[in-house]
Amino acid sequence: MSRPQPLIAGNWKMNRLPSEAVSWTRELLARLDRAPVEAGELALIVPYTHLPAMTSLAFGTQVALGAQDVSAHEEGAYTGEVSAAMLADLGTRYVVVGHSERRAYHGEDDALVNAKAARVMAHGMVPIVCVGEQRAERDAGRAEEVVLGQVERALQGLAPADPAALVVAYEPVWAIGTGLTATAADAAAMGAAIRRLLRRLLPTVADGVRLLYGGSMKPGNAAELLAQPDVNGGLIGGASLQLDDYLAIAAAA
Ligand code: 13P
Numbered sequence: 001m002s003r004p005q006p007l008i009a010g011n012w013k014m015n016r017l018p019s020e021a022v023s024w025t026r027e028l029l030a031r032l033d034r035a036p037v038e039a040g041e042l043a044l045i046v047p048y049t050h051l052p053a054m055t056s057l058a059f060g061t062q063v064a065l066g067a068q069d070v071s072a073h074e075e076g077a078y079t080g081e082v083s084a085a086m087l088a089d090l091g092t093r094y095v096v097v098g099h100s101e102r103r104a105y106h107g108e109d110d111a112l113v114n115a116k117a118a119r120v121m122a123h124g125m126v127p128i129v130c131v132g133e134q135r136a137e138r139d140a141g142r143a144e145e146v147v148l149g150q151v152e153r154a155l156q157g158l159a160p161a162d163p164a165a166l167v168v169a170y171e172p173v174w175a176i177g178t179g180l181t182a183t184a185a186d187a188a189a190m191g192a193a194i195r196r197l198l199r200r201l202l203p204t205v206a207d208g209v210r211l212l213y214g215g216s217m218k219p220g221n222a223a224e225l226l227a228q229p230d231v232n233g234g235l236i237g238g239a240s241l242q243l244d245d246y247l248a249i250a251a252a253a
Helices: 018-034 048-058 084-090 100-106 110-122 135-139 143-154 184-201 219-226 243-252
Strands: 007-011 041-046 063-067 094-097 126-131 167-170 210-214 233-236
Touching: 007 210, 007 243, 018 041, 018 048, 018 063, 018 243, 041 048, 041 094, 048 063, 048 084, 084 110, 094 110, 110 126, 110 143, 126 143, 135 143, 143 184, 167 184, 184 210, 184 219, 219 233, 219 243, 233 243
Parallel strands: 007 041, 007 233, 041 063, 063 094, 094 126, 126 167, 167 210, 210 233
Antiparallel strands: none
């Protein structure tokens, strides 16, 4: 089977004001108009407050919008939460679930990540399920066991009929925001291990599910990482806030 089309997703985290996001999106779209990025799909994973304006600006372009989290509940008395139905209603395509910062600072576990992913899929959006090991786990030779366990628990009971309905992002925790990157060989090996697990869990769609790498991806290392067979795109934090860097990474896909 041919490789899935790459997805270059910029995770803005808690950065920029909504007004700044509008001018940034206009600039991105103007640059893409002048010099389209051929390979793959672009996505911007932004704070909830930025989604309405950015979604309308990017409607009908090659840029999709995504949220960074979602409630595991359908609706009701959950003050402060945002539901999958609300995000879908705005035209949001992707929702990141289980980012390591949510796991670390908000105590999210695989069962919650699983519930969120199910909610996202039920509303016709695509969960980007994040997994990744800590430095000590890699040093102890347990990286693969930890990551595959996270994938298996996060995908429990999910049965996408279409490979495009699910994305898995491997983000080694020690590489996020540190300037340290997994070697291309390590990213490739983890991608291959996740793919083998998907073939067991979701045999009909496994080969078409996009597997992203995240963790200090930059223009200087993107081409080598993205050339690995089971690295079908990137989840890019810091570098996605610089337009030139984001477009350079997209061009490397
Ligand atoms: P950095 O690219 O800043 O390391 O962040 C990666 C990340 O967490 C994307 O979700």
